[in-house]
Amino acid sequence: MAEMKAESEITRRALLQVSGGIGLGLVVSFIAPAGALFGGAAPAGAANAVAVAPGGEVTAYVRVGPDGIVTISLPKSEMGQGVLTSLAMLVAEELEVDWSKVRSEHAIANDARYGKWGTGGSRSVRENFDSFRRAGATARELLVSAASEGWGVPRESCLAKDGEVIHEASGRRLAYAALAERAAQLPLNKKAKEPKLKPRSAWRVIGKEVRRLDTPAKVDGSAIFGIDVRVPGMLVAQVVRPPELGGAVASFDAKPALAVEGVRAVVEIPNGVAVVATSFWAATSGRRKLAIEWKPGPNGTLDNEAIRKLCLAAVEKGITARNDGDVAKALAGAGAKRKLEAVYEFPYLAHATLEPMNCTAKVDADSCELWAPTQSPTGAADAAAKITGFSVDQIRVNTTLLGGGFGRRSATDFVEDAVHLSKHMKAPVQVIYTREDDMRAGLYRPAGANVMRGAVDAEGWPTVWDQRIASPSIMREKSWTAMMKDGIDFTAVEGVRNLPYAIPNVFVSWADVVLPVSTHWWRSVGSSQNGWVTECFFDELCALGGKDPVEARKRLLAKHPRHVRALERAAREAGYGKPLPSGHAHGVAVHESFGSIVAQVAEVSLEADGQPRVHRVVCVVDCGEVVHPAGVRHQMESGITVGLSAALTGEIAIEKGRITTGNFDGFPLVRIGQMPRVETHIIAEGDPMGGIGEPGTPPIAPAVCNAIFKLTGKPVRRLPIGTVARMA
Amino acid sequence: MPAYTLTVNGEPRAFEAAADTPLLWVLRDVLGLTGTKYGCGAGLCRACTIHLDGEASFSCQIPISAADGRRVTTIEGLSPDRSHPLQKAWIEEDVPQCGYCQPGQIMSAAALLAKTPAPSASEIDGWMATNLCRCGTYNRIRSAIERAAAERKNHG
Numbered sequence: 001m002a003e004m005k006a007e008s009e010i011t012r013r014a015l016l017q018v019s020g021g022i023g024l025g026l027v028v029s030f031i032a033p034a035g036a037l038f039g040g041a042a043p044a045g046a047a048n049a050v051a052v053a054p055g056g057e058v059t060a061y062v063r064v065g066p067d068g069i070v071t072i073s074l075p076k077s078e079m080g081q082g083v084l085t086s087l088a089m090l091v092a093e094e095l096e097v098d099w100s101k102v103r104s105e106h107a108i109a110n111d112a113r114y115g116k117w118g119t120g121g122s123r124s125v126r127e128n129f130d131s132f133r134r135a136g137a138t139a140r141e142l143l144v145s146a147a148s149e150g151w152g153v154p155r156e157s158c159l160a161k162d163g164e165v166i167h168e169a170s171g172r173r174l175a176y177a178a179l180a181e182r183a184a185q186l187p188l189n190k191k192a193k194e195p196k197l198k199p200r201s202a203w204r205v206i207g208k209e210v211r212r213l214d215t216p217a218k219v220d221g222s223a224i225f226g227i228d229v230r231v232p233g234m235l236v237a238q239v240v241r242p243p244e245l246g247g248a249v250a251s252f253d254a255k256p257a258l259a260v261e262g263v264r265a266v267v268e269i270p271n272g273v274a275v276v277a278t279s280f281w282a283a284t285s286g287r288r289k290l291a292i293e294w295k296p297g298p299n300g301t302l303d304n305e306a307i308r309k310l311c312l313a314a315v316e317k318g319i320t321a322r323n324d325g326d327v328a329k330a331l332a333g334a335g336a337k338r339k340l341e342a343v344y345e346f347p348y349l350a351h352a353t354l355e356p357m358n359c360t361a362k363v364d365a366d367s368c369e370l371w372a373p374t375q376s377p378t379g380a381a382d383a384a385a386k387i388t389g390f391s392v393d394q395i396r397v398n399t400t401l402l403g404g405g406f407g408r409r410s411a412t413d414f415v416e417d418a419v420h421l422s423k424h425m426k427a428p429v430q431v432i433y434t435r436e437d438d439m440r441a442g443l444y445r446p447a448g449a450n451v452m453r454g455a456v457d458a459e460g461w462p463t464v465w466d467q468r469i470a471s472p473s474i475m476r477e478k479s480w481t482a483m484m485k486d487g488i489d490f491t492a493v494e495g496v497r498n499l500p501y502a503i504p505n506v507f508v509s510w511a512d513v514v515l516p517v518s519t520h521w522w523r524s525v526g527s528s529q530n531g532w533v534t535e536c537f538f539d540e541l542c543a544l545g546g547k548d549p550v551e552a553r554k555r556l557l558a559k560h561p562r563h564v565r566a567l568e569r570a571a572r573e574a575g576y577g578k579p580l581p582s583g584h585a586h587g588v589a590v591h592e593s594f595g596s597i598v599a600q601v602a603e604v605s606l607e608a609d610g611q612p613r614v615h616r617v618v619c620v621v622d623c624g625e626v627v628h629p630a631g632v633r634h635q636m637e638s639g640i641t642v643g644l645s646a647a648l649t650g651e652i653a654i655e656k657g658r659i660t661t662g663n664f665d666g667f668p669l670v671r672i673g674q675m676p677r678v679e680t681h682i683i684a685e686g687d688p689m690g691g692i693g694e695p696g697t698p699p700i701a702p703a704v705c706n707a708i709f710k711l712t713g714k715p716v717r718r719l720p721i722g723t724v725a726r727m728a
Numbered sequence: 729m730p731a732y733t734l735t736v737n738g739e740p741r742a743f744e745a746a747a748d749t750p751l752l753w754v755l756r757d758v759l760g761l762t763g764t765k766y767g768c769g770a771g772l773c774r775a776c777t778i779h780l781d782g783e784a785s786f787s788c789q790i791p792i793s794a795a796d797g798r799r800v801t802t803i804e805g806l807s808p809d810r811s812h813p814l815q816k817a818w819i820e821e822d823v824p825q826c827g828y829c830q831p832g833q834i835m836s837a838a839a840l841l842a843k844t845p846a847p848s849a850s851e852i853d854g855w856m857a858t859n860l861c862r863c864g865t866y867n868r869i870r871s872a873i874e875r876a877a878a879e880r881k882n883h884g
Contacts, residue, residue, distance in 0.1 A: 675866035
């Protein structure tokens with residue numbers, strides 16, 4: 001067995017090189033002669049084969065059950081974006097198995113087997129489009145080889161179809177379940193290593209409307225999220241963090257908390273003071289009795305207003321990210337009536353996943369097991385290894401379903417808390433952040449300010465775009481400074497540095513603002529605010545020049561035909577330019593992010609109390625290629641919802657150095673009655689494949705704000721929109 | 729700790745718990761029913777919706793002392809096999825994304841249909857207004873409720 005393992009180790013390493021980071025290591029878990037299946041003179045019918053088939057793991061990705069159900073193990077985290085379906089579709093397409101027989105699950109993280117596992121950047125499908133199809137094809141080739149060798153016929157005379165290998169000349173057929181064990185023993189020959197992929201014309205799964213695989217468990221309460229994990233002997237902990245940014249624990253009296261029935265320990269860990277108990281409620285009760293003296297941090301005067309001022313103070317001192325033409329000269333030459341200046345400001349935002357952060361850890365003498373709703377099992381294992389002193393091989397990460405991610409779950413703070421506590425308690429510990437802990441746990445979409453200057457020519461066409469951005473750098477905070485080319489955090493300027501409009505004079509700068517509020521990737525990252533600023537300011541220039549926002553965009557995007565195509569389609573489907581009910585207006589935005597172009601037209605009115613109401617959103621996404629159309633539509637709706645909540649009401653409040661927003665009363669989410677009708681149209685014309693998880697978010701805030709601008713004549717230059725009273 | 733009884737999904741259960749323990753945590757930590765979700769602990773998101781004596785209730789806001797002896801239905805008990813019209817409609821409409829809020833959504837919707845077999849869109853929006861969904865599955869939720877209502881009517 002040891003020898004076998006060493007051999008597969010080598011095979012796998014070789015494979016890693018050819019498959020670009022996706023290992024296709026064979027798993028030789030059980031070896032038994034499958035000869036019985038081939039021994040008889042009579043052809044083994046599929047039904048017979050199923051009856052005696054043991055099934056088994058064919059590759060790291062494909063396992064066949066005795067009943068012919070194919071389970072696909074996937075090293076990407078399901079957080080609602082549908083990867084357990086879309087990636088399974090890629091594998092199933094090549095595996096030649098009927099979709100009704102396909103199931104999927106999270107793999108057990110194993111970098112050597114699957115490569116590093118991080119889920120984010122809208123990358124899962126577009127970056128693995130080939131490799132997961134190859135994973136299916138490799139398993140298919142092995143199954144075909146297993147059958148042809150068993151039958152003693154040329155493999156070219158056999159074909160895989162609907163979960164069986166068929167030898168047409170003799171009419172023999174064997175179910176995958178009967179072949180799995182034998183296939184798993186086969187060496188990876190060239191055909192299996194570099195399998196031929198089906199041409200697009202032969203696709204039966206990719207691009208088709210299939211049902212999500214994770215739905216049934218999500219309608220009966222059986223789906224297991226991180227918070228639902230139950231490990232024998234498990235304790236439950238809450239961590240009380242310093243209320244003030246940069247604060248620390250001075251001292252605490254554990255006794256009253258320890259007197260609460262069920263409280264087992266009060267422990268100081270790096271993130272705060274933990275109450276460890278036999279249940280969540282015992283931890284809550286103990287926490288209420290816990291008296292902690294805090295050392296205040298140096299940020300006791302920090303609040304939203306101070307942050308605004310710090311951003312505005314920095315905004316003219318940025319690093320140049322783009323400089324076309326001569327902005328200063330062009331601005332100086334423009335008449336006062338042909339130029340404008342505006343300040344755009346946006347607040348910190350919480351991810352506010354509906355499942356709060358949590359993790360379960362079980363640290364033993366020489367191993368550590370995690371059950372984590374994490375976007376990054378690799379990061380979780382690294383974090384656990386660091387704390388325990390174990391090698392990553394000693395860390396086993398079980399990835400549960402994620403009750404939302406939006407970037408938040410790529411962090412490891414909740415994992416670290418659980419590992420520290422399990423190590424201390426010598427027992428399994430589940431850490432649960434309360435909603436308030438979660439919202440105050442200090443990872444936010446950056447706040448910031450932009451000073452915008454623009455001008456139009458005598459005909460009203462934009463000639464100057466001068467955008468000065470000030471916002472805290474996510475990458476600097478993560479110490480990823482090596483990736484900051486010329487000192488620029490590309491996430492801070494994305495969507496601006498690559499502003500697609502044909503304007504002769506464009507200047508973009510970015511100034512880092514060092515603040516004690518920790519930032520993190522938040523759905524669509526820099527584009528979440530930059531798309532809002534650029535698309536709103538573009539409409540301001542249109543108004544200044546007397547141009548229609550759609551016509552102006554089409555003209556200035558002439559060198560970006562995909563943008564124009566998406567925009568034209570959205571305008572057409574929305575009936576842009578046609579009469580709307582009184583008091584309604586259309587707002588338009590188009591933005592490219594994560595490789596996809598999304599155009600949205602929002603129909604908006606203002607309620608009597610000044611609240612904007614979004615009735616309908618037409619969304620056109622050009623993602624180049626589509627795997628799961630329903631998944632794309634769902635992600636557009638989801639991106640719009642997250643972006644709309646942020647635009648309407650999203651704001652983290654900071655007072656006296658403390659995050660005071662704690663729950664959904666202070667951080668409202670869009671409700672069913674506020675949800676616009678969303679009509680999504682997908683353009684997939686074979687252009688390079690783009691992402692889907694994030695690109696739906698950036699255009700919604702500017703589309704809504706541009707409609708409000710049309711209704712009120714006043715641009716919305718500060719988020720959240722709140723009410724018209726606030727806008728003015 | 730005081731002793732309590734509940735009838736949960738038709739089965740009598742007896743246990744001890746601190747009197748102020750919310751029903752939510754009794755279900756999740758004492759009775760092992762994790763389908764009912766914790767989202768806010770403050771009656772703001774309705775992820776914790778269950779039926780208490782048939783009424784949709786925030787289980788995070790009801791101390792066990794106030795539920796003693798009463799009848800509780802959770803998502804696990806809505807049907808034995810996902811055959812409730814709403815569960816079928818949820819599957820037909822492919823409603824869930826992350827899925828975390830959906831047990832609460834379905835339990836709220838079930839209480840709505842019990843009272844109002846054929847709700848209008850605005851009745852649905854009104855009743856479901858407190859159920860938050862971060863993924864934005866709202867339009868499919870509305871469609872699924874309408875589908876389930878229609879199915880009930882056809883088979884009623």
